[in-house]
Amino acid sequence: xxxxxxxxxxxxxxxxxxxxxxxxxxxxxxxxxxxxxxxxxxxxxxxxxxxxxxxxxxxxxxxxxxxxxxxxxxxxxxxxxxxxxxxxxxxxxxxxxxxxxxxxxxxxxxxxxxxxxxxxxxxxxxxxxxxxxxxxxxxxxxxxxxxxxxxxxxxxxxxxxxxxxxxxxxxxxxxxxxxxxxxxxxxxxxxxxxxxxxxxxxxxxxxxxxxxxxxxxxxxxxxxxxxxxxxxxxxxxxxxxxx
Numbered sequence: 001x002x003x004x005x006x007x008x009x010x011x012x013x014x015x016x017x018x019x020x021x022x023x024x025x026x027x028x029x030x031x032x033x034x035x036x037x038x039x040x041x042x043x044x045x046x047x048x049x050x051x052x053x054x055x056x057x058x059x060x061x062x063x064x065x066x067x068x069x070x071x072x073x074x075x076x077x078x079x080x081x082x083x084x085x086x087x088x089x090x091x092x093x094x095x096x097x098x099x100x101x102x103x104x105x106x107x108x109x110x111x112x113x114x115x116x117x118x119x120x121x122x123x124x125x126x127x128x129x130x131x132x133x134x135x136x137x138x139x140x141x142x143x144x145x146x147x148x149x150x151x152x153x154x155x156x157x158x159x160x161x162x163x164x165x166x167x168x169x170x171x172x173x174x175x176x177x178x179x180x181x182x183x184x185x186x187x188x189x190x191x192x193x194x195x196x197x198x199x200x201x202x203x204x205x206x207x208x209x210x211x212x213x214x215x216x217x218x219x220x221x222x223x224x225x226x227x228x229x230x231x232x233x234x235x236x237x238x239x240x241x242x243x
Contacts, residue, residue, distance in 0.1 A: 001103065001153060002032040005142050006070055007110040008049065010035035012139040022147065025156045033146070038070040050113055059114030067109065067116070071123050078104040081124040084111060084138030084145075088127030091145055093167035095128070100152040108145060110138030170223060172212045174204040206232045 005013060013035055017026060025031050042049050043065060050060040071081060080103045089095075099106060109124060121127070130141045151157055177188040191203045209232055212219050225233065 001100065001149075002034075002105045003146050003149070004074060004105065004107045005033075005035045005110060005139075005146070006038050006067070006074070006107060007035060007137075007139055007142070008037065008039055008112055009110075009137070009139055010037050013143065016143050016146070021157060022150055025150055025153065028155070030153055030156050031150050033150075036070060036074055038066045041070040041073070042066040053114065057114070061114050062111055062116050062120070064117045064119045067120050068123050071107070071109070074107065076105060079107050080105065080126070081107045081109060082145075083109045083116065083121065083124040083127045084129075084141045085116070085127040086129050086132070086134050088129040091128045091130055091141075091148070093148070096145070096148040097152055100149045106149070108138070108142040110142050112137040167219075169208075170219060171208040172216055172219070174207040174211065202228075202232075205229070206236065209233055210236050 007013075013033075016022060017033055022033075026033055039047060039049050042063075044063075048063075049066045050062050053059070053061045075081065080099075109120075128141070128145065130144060135141060177192060181188050181193070189203070191199050194200070205228070209220075209229060213233075213236065223229075
């Protein structure tokens, strides 16, 4: 897979590509990652890429010419262009997995200032948001999206390392523990020390359901529960009543 970031600030990603898992993935050729400065495409003699908003208002709006010419230059038949925008669909783990498995060349377009000239939207395939808030630019969001996708690519990390992640199965992840067995009067649950794999699996599933019910009950509203999950949910609700 190849990821291209279209941005005014390519240096923003210098540390991203030189650290930890992302760096190893790049070194192993498991992913290609590059940045393109769309300022280089401007035809303005002063290298401007923005202008005042038509109709008046605060701030500056990104002009269509540099961005559209840039996209036309770097786009291929395999490309999928995503605009980072607070107006877009919320990015989810499902979207990350879909991108990782289906897209060969992902182009992430980062805005700045007061946003994009509306006509630019007709040149992208999708708009994505991280949530109901606004950033100073699309670069932090593009970095988050890239990280979420790269870690799902084959061989980047072990499949077992992300198969139980929060949202992978529609639930939040179960609690995790490590040594020491006891710390500040708090002990690792005995079941995790038992060596009984089936009991551990059931405990983790129940804890995932419980944590999701407590923190993100919205994830359970339309869930198609298995027979085992329904039984565990009954146990959880009974335990709440006893408290």
